[in-house]
Amino acid sequence: MLSRLKTLVSHEGFRAQPVTMSLRCLAWAFYVAIGRAPAFLLSSHGALIRVPATLRFTSVASYVWRDWFEPELRHLEKFVQPGQTVIDIGANIGLYTLKAASLVGPTGRVIAVEPGEEASRQLRANLALNDFPQVTVAQLALSDHAGEATLHHIPLGDDPQAYSLMPDSSAETGETVAIDTLDALAARMGIAALHLIKMDVEGAEPLVIAGGRETLQRFHPIVIFEVNTRLLAEAAGDRHAAWHALKDLGYRFYRLRDGQLEAADGVGEAFGNLVAIHPDGPAGIREGR
Incomplete structure (x- = not known):
């Protein structure tokens, strides 16, 4: 768990947008807790995507990093x-x-x-x-x-x-x-x-x-x-x-x-x-x- 968290926050996207991505981490924890998978914008180009509301790293990273993946x-x-x-x-x-x-x-x-x-x-x-x-x-x-x-x-x-x-x-x-x-x-x-x-x-x-x-x-x-x-x-x-x-x-x-x-x-x-x-x-x- 700690190694995945370190990977998440050391990513270049997180470093570029620390406040935004920190807020996304908190939001994702909430969505996992209530078992809801929201649709969200992958990028500024407008594509919507939904990933399973789990703590799997791919789901967390997709929501937090988005097209910085x-x-x-x-x-x-x-x-x-x-x-x-x-x-x-x-x-x-x-x-x-x-x-x-x-x-x-x-x-x-x-x-x-x-x-x-x-x-x-x-x-x-x-x-x-x-x-x-x-x-x-x-x-x-x-x-x-x-x-x-x-x-x-x-x-x-x-x-x-x-x-x-x-x-x-x-x-x-x-x-x-x-x-x-x-x-x-x-x-x-x-x-x-x-x-x-x-x-x-x-x-x-x-x-x-x-x-x-x-x-x-x-x-x-x-x-x-x-x-x-x-x-x-x-x-x-x-x-x-x-x-x-x-x-x-x-x-x-x-x-x-x-x-x-x-x-x-x-x-x-x-x-x-x-x-x-x-x-x-x-x-x-x-x-x-």
Whole structure:
């Protein structure tokens, strides 16, 4: 409990808005006590979201931090413009999907890919809070082939909200889900342009890339992807696997720090996000911008 509280208050969003976020902490404690889950604004762009009224860290952090949850979410408008197309792979309850939908607007398109039954249910409920006809939910997992697979539920402390196709020593439960490739999904959805992919699939990133090479080579979208070095090492035997797969396609890598892109020379030792940008991809998004 103390370590989670320390994580909460040491976050850059908390440091930037200490009074606002302290008040949100008090408000969330009240909502948990009365068992009520309020809808709240994810960002100034207007998307509404609701998370379960529990003390699970993901719920608390989502309510308190909102779009400060990750730097890439906070600065998503740097990568997404009105009328563009986004695929959110591993959408979970919709943090990125909702903000992306508010940014692309009614002339754009967001495809939210989420295989987990519980997460998909919450995702659809959050979409119902908003008028976002530009969002399509695909309840499946992406991999390097089509069929079925076990989606493992990976506990994060007392917060079992991470899902992965990769076997994990800490996974205690799972569910059978449909799987397909990114290339097949793009064809089925009739995607004619693709500007951004956000990918958070707990170690299965190399599989998604392998099943989406044609799409990546055709559109050269920006790729925001999670690097979980422990899961990548366990699953693929190489924690650099996703990096190498995208590098082979011509991508260059960046980290977002203080709202600015800085060139990255490696995946790092723990977890976090990297931004992969292809030289032939969207113009105007490069280091220092």
